[in-house]
Amino acid sequence: MAEQSRELRSQQWYAGQGRDAYIHRAWMRRGVPADAFEGRKPHIAIANTASDLAPCNSHLNEVAASVRDGVLEAGGVPLNMPVVSLGETQLRPTAMLWRNMAAMSIEEMIRGNPIDGVVLLGGCDKTIPALLMGAASVGLPAVVVPGGPMLTGTFAGQALGCGTDVWRLSEEVRAGTLPAEQFTRSESAMIRSRGHCNTMGTASTMGLLAEALGMVLPGLAGTPAPDSRLLEGSHATGKLVVEMVAADRGPADVLTKASFHNAIVTLAAIGGSTNAVVHLLAIAGRLGIDLTLDDFDRIGSRVPLLVDLQPAGRFLMDDLYRAGGLHAVLAQVRDLLDPSALTVDGTPLVDHLGDAPIWDPEVIRLRDAPVLGEAGIAVLRGNLAPAGAIIKPAAATPQLLQHRGKAVVFDSIEDFHERIDDPGLEVDASSVLVLRGCGPKGYPGMPEVANMPMPKRLVEQGVRDMVRICDGRMSGTAYGTVVLHVSPEAAAGGPLALVRTGDTIVLDVAGRRLDLDVPADELAARTPNEATLAGFAAPTRGWERLYVDHVLQADSGADLDILVGASGSEVSRESH
Structure with a gap:
C-alpha cells in the first residue's frame, strides 16, 4: 500500500473518542477489523450500477468483487455502494430524463459518505456519463471500470x-x-451474453471515451463483459485507486481541456455515437471546462474514421477488441492527440500507445486507408438551428448530405406514429421529415426518436433513407441522414416550432448549414400552432417538474442549470 502523506477524509467520521466517532465506527464494524478506522487504510466506495432492470449492467456485482479484491490487496477498505442504475431499453419515458437525477444522487452519495476514493462501475448508455458527472462534481479520486460489450450473437448464419x-x-x-x-x-x-450493446452505440462509445478522457485503467475499455481480462483489469483498478488516494489524484487532475480534445478525436476515429456530444458537454460543465459544440466540429470533423463497426460499418465490438482495441486506433491518430492529457495512473495517455499493433486491418484501418477520410460530428447552424444542431456524416447517405426538400411536420412522437403510414400522407423520397416536441423540455428528457421510420409506402418502394430533423436524440446504434439535437428546441422557443408542412428546408453539411427557406419577416410573424403547444410536456410535480424547470439545452449538455460547476467534497454539516 502507498504511504499516506495526509489525513484521510474518512477520518473526519472515524477519528477521536467522542460519541459521533463511536457511532460511525460501531455501525461500520460488522466484521471489519479495528485497524480499518485508524487512518492508515483508505476507504474506497465501489459505486455499483448493477441491476436486473438494467440488463447490460447485471454482471457488475462480479466485477465489483474483483475490484474489492484489488482494494484489499493494496491495503484499502472496499465498500459496495449501490447507486441509481438506468436501463436504456427498459426505463420509461426515456433513460435520458433520469441521467441528471442519477448524477445528482451519485454526487451526493460520494460526498455524504465517509470515503476517500471511488471506483465507478457502469456500462449501459447513461450510467458512465452519470457516474462521471457525479464524481467530477465532488472531486475525490475516482476511476471508471466500463462493464464491456456483449459477445456477438448470430441468427440464420449472420452476425447480429x-x-x-x-x-x-x-x-x-x-x-x-x-x-x-x-x-x-x-x-x-x-443478446448472446452479459454486457452492453456490441455495436458502436452510446454504451460502447462512452466506455471507450472514458478511457480517452483518462478516467480508465489504460487498456481496459472495450474488453468484452464475459472476458476474464475484464476481471483482471478490475482487480488492478482496485489497487490503482488506493494509490490515487495516496497521491491525491482526482478528476480535476485528469479531466482537462486536453483530455476532452482527445475524447473528441477518439469519437471521430471510432465512429462513436452522437449522444456522446451531450454527455461530454455535461461532464465538462461539472468541471467548469469551456467546451462547446464548435469544439466538436473544429477538432473532430476532419478526423478519419478508422473503425469499421456497425452502425457506420460492418463489424462489432468483440471484433474491435480482437483487432487491437482502442490503443491500436489511437496509435494511428497519435499526432492529433494532445500529449499533455493524463490518465488516472498519472502518466500521459499517449505514453500508453507505444506501437500498438493492428491485428486485423479490416476492422481497424490504417491511417492511409480509412473507412471515411473525414468523419466526426458536423455542427450545423442556420435560421432553423441558431444554437446548433448535429449530424453524423459517417452514418448518413452521402447523396443526402446536400439536400433541398419540402417539410412534412409532426408535432409529437404520438402524432408521428399516428400519421406516418397514412396512405394519404403527402410525402415522397425527397421530403424532409420534421419531428418536434422531443427536446429536453418538450418531451421531457430528449428521447431517442430522431431516427424516424420512413413511411411504409416508401419503404415498400425500396427507400431506406430520408433527411430527418428533430430536437431529440437518436440511438447510438442507429443510422441514416438524421439532423438532431436542434437547439433551441421547439419547446424552448426555437424556430423548429414555426416550421409548417410544405416549407422548403435546405441541408448543406459541407457548408455546415441548416435553413428554412422562408422570408425572415414571415418567419418572425409566425407563432406555434395549437397542436405544437399541446405536444409539449407540462409536468406538475416530482422529478419531471424539476427537470423541465431547470434543464439546459442540448448545446450545453442538457444538464440542470443548478448542477453546473464543481461542488467539492466538503459536507455542509456534520451528522448528529
Missing part, C-alpha cells in the same frame, strides 16, 4: 448487431421482405 439490426430488420418486416415470425425468432439470438 445489437440495436442496429433491430432497426434494419424491423424495416424489412415493414417492407414485407422479412416474415414477422423470423423477426421474432431473432430476438433470442441478438
Whole structure:
C-alpha cells in the first residue's frame, strides 16, 4: 500500500473518542477489523450500477468483487455502494430524463459518505456519463471500470448487431421482405451474453471515451463483459485507486481541456455515437471546462474514421477488441492527440500507445486507408438551428448530405406514429421529415426518436433513407441522414416550432448549414400552432417538474442549470 502523506477524509467520521466517532465506527464494524478506522487504510466506495432492470449492467456485482479484491490487496477498505442504475431499453419515458437525477444522487452519495476514493462501475448508455458527472462534481479520486460489450450473437448464419439490426430488420418486416415470425425468432439470438450493446452505440462509445478522457485503467475499455481480462483489469483498478488516494489524484487532475480534445478525436476515429456530444458537454460543465459544440466540429470533423463497426460499418465490438482495441486506433491518430492529457495512473495517455499493433486491418484501418477520410460530428447552424444542431456524416447517405426538400411536420412522437403510414400522407423520397416536441423540455428528457421510420409506402418502394430533423436524440446504434439535437428546441422557443408542412428546408453539411427557406419577416410573424403547444410536456410535480424547470439545452449538455460547476467534497454539516 502507498504511504499516506495526509489525513484521510474518512477520518473526519472515524477519528477521536467522542460519541459521533463511536457511532460511525460501531455501525461500520460488522466484521471489519479495528485497524480499518485508524487512518492508515483508505476507504474506497465501489459505486455499483448493477441491476436486473438494467440488463447490460447485471454482471457488475462480479466485477465489483474483483475490484474489492484489488482494494484489499493494496491495503484499502472496499465498500459496495449501490447507486441509481438506468436501463436504456427498459426505463420509461426515456433513460435520458433520469441521467441528471442519477448524477445528482451519485454526487451526493460520494460526498455524504465517509470515503476517500471511488471506483465507478457502469456500462449501459447513461450510467458512465452519470457516474462521471457525479464524481467530477465532488472531486475525490475516482476511476471508471466500463462493464464491456456483449459477445456477438448470430441468427440464420449472420452476425447480429445489437440495436442496429433491430432497426434494419424491423424495416424489412415493414417492407414485407422479412416474415414477422423470423423477426421474432431473432430476438433470442441478438443478446448472446452479459454486457452492453456490441455495436458502436452510446454504451460502447462512452466506455471507450472514458478511457480517452483518462478516467480508465489504460487498456481496459472495450474488453468484452464475459472476458476474464475484464476481471483482471478490475482487480488492478482496485489497487490503482488506493494509490490515487495516496497521491491525491482526482478528476480535476485528469479531466482537462486536453483530455476532452482527445475524447473528441477518439469519437471521430471510432465512429462513436452522437449522444456522446451531450454527455461530454455535461461532464465538462461539472468541471467548469469551456467546451462547446464548435469544439466538436473544429477538432473532430476532419478526423478519419478508422473503425469499421456497425452502425457506420460492418463489424462489432468483440471484433474491435480482437483487432487491437482502442490503443491500436489511437496509435494511428497519435499526432492529433494532445500529449499533455493524463490518465488516472498519472502518466500521459499517449505514453500508453507505444506501437500498438493492428491485428486485423479490416476492422481497424490504417491511417492511409480509412473507412471515411473525414468523419466526426458536423455542427450545423442556420435560421432553423441558431444554437446548433448535429449530424453524423459517417452514418448518413452521402447523396443526402446536400439536400433541398419540402417539410412534412409532426408535432409529437404520438402524432408521428399516428400519421406516418397514412396512405394519404403527402410525402415522397425527397421530403424532409420534421419531428418536434422531443427536446429536453418538450418531451421531457430528449428521447431517442430522431431516427424516424420512413413511411411504409416508401419503404415498400425500396427507400431506406430520408433527411430527418428533430430536437431529440437518436440511438447510438442507429443510422441514416438524421439532423438532431436542434437547439433551441421547439419547446424552448426555437424556430423548429414555426416550421409548417410544405416549407422548403435546405441541408448543406459541407457548408455546415441548416435553413428554412422562408422570408425572415414571415418567419418572425409566425407563432406555434395549437397542436405544437399541446405536444409539449407540462409536468406538475416530482422529478419531471424539476427537470423541465431547470434543464439546459442540448448545446450545453442538457444538464440542470443548478448542477453546473464543481461542488467539492466538503459536507455542509456534520451528522448528529
